[in-house]
Amino acid sequence: MDKKNFLQLVNLPDITSDQVFQLWSLKAGSDPMPLDVFSDRNKIIPVAYIENTATYAITIEPKGGSKTPSMDKLIGTLGII
Numbered sequence: 693m694d695k696k697n698f699l700q701l702v703n704l705p706d707i708t709s710d711q712v713f714q715l716w717s718l719k720a721g722s723d724p725m726p727l728d729v730f731s732d733r734n735k736i737i738p739v740a741y742i743e744n745t746a747t748y749a750i751t752i753e754p755k756g757g758s759k760t761p762s763m764d765k766l767i768g769t770l771g772i773i
Contacts, residue, residue, distance in 0.1 A: 695741045695743075696738065696741055697738070697739045697740065697741045697748075698736055698737065698738055698739065699715070699736070699737055699739050700735075700736045701713075701730075701732065701733050701734055701735055701736070701737065702733075702734055704733045704734075704750075704767065705752070705767065707731065707752055709755075710754060710755045711731075711752050711753065711754060711755060712729045712730065712731050712752070712753055712754075712755050712756070712757060713729070713730050713731065713750055713751070713752060713753075713767065714726060714727070714728070714729050714730075714750065714751050714752075714753040714757050714758060714761070715727040715728045715729075715730075715739050715740070715748055715749070715750055716748065716749040716750070716751065716761050717740075717742040717745040717748060718745065718746060718747040718748065718749055718769070719742075719744055719745060719746055720746060723760070724749065724760065724761050725742060726757060726758065726759060726760075726761075727739060727740040727742065727748075728740055729753070729756070729757040745772055746771070746772060747769050747770065747771050747772065748769065748770045748772070749761065749766060749767075749768070749769045749770075750766075750767040750768055750769075750770075751763070751765050751766050751767060752765040752767065753765070
């Protein structure tokens with residue numbers, strides 16, 4: 693209703709100083725949309741809200757983020773109901 697998203701970050705793998713976690717919006721018929729980049733763990737953080745997102749995904753990317761996700765470094769997905 694508020695069009696706000698928050699992630700509670702727990703049990704994420706260790707990353708190096710030149711890596712970050714990146715959030716992606718996945719919609720049917722569209723390329724993954726890059727969203728927030730973060731390196732903090734074990735916190736609750738606000739993240740982007742994208743209308744009609746079916747699934748959000750988190751990957752490990754080079755520091756600064758990527759324009760396309762590194763699927764071999766996929767951490768997980770979060771389906772939206």
